[in-house]
Amino acid sequence: MRGFIQPRLLLLLAKKTSHGYELMEALRAIPGSENLSDPGMMYRTLRQLEEAEVLRSAWDTGGRGPARRVYELTKIGHEHLEVWVAEIRKTRTHLDKFLAEYESIAENRSVKRRKRG
Structure with a gap:
């Protein structure tokens, strides 16, 4: 679903702090979200959300291998997710009707047709 990457990322980050590769794998694992798993689009979205203070990131240098940027939701991010949930519920109601x-x-x-047939 186009335009759905933001709420998906927010929901994933509400569950736990994650690095980019982990987020990409989580997006790919969601049935029907194949077009959300473009790495360029995901990282652009993460940068935009960070600029808007919806999430923050820090470099994790403690693990094996190269340093990884780890993302987490801010208070604004949790509020942003709540707004998305309200909009999705409203949309679902309209779609159900x-x-x-x-x-x-x-x-x-x-x-x-059966009466005619």
Whole structure:
């Protein structure tokens, strides 16, 4: 789903502090989110969120291998996630109403076809 990388990243970071590769692997593991797992898009989004103080990062030099940038949500980030959740719930309500209306129409059309047939 296009435009959905921000809430996905925020949700992943609300669960735990993570580095970029870990976030990328988590995005790839989510069914239906293949177009969210473009590394360039993900890192651009992380930078934008950090500039907006939605998250912060620090270099982790304690592990084996090269240093890795580790990301975590800020208080603003948690608030941002809550706004996304409210918007997603509102969208889901509208989509549910749309689908119910469509199913009603489709059911009526099906009944009319059977009566004609």
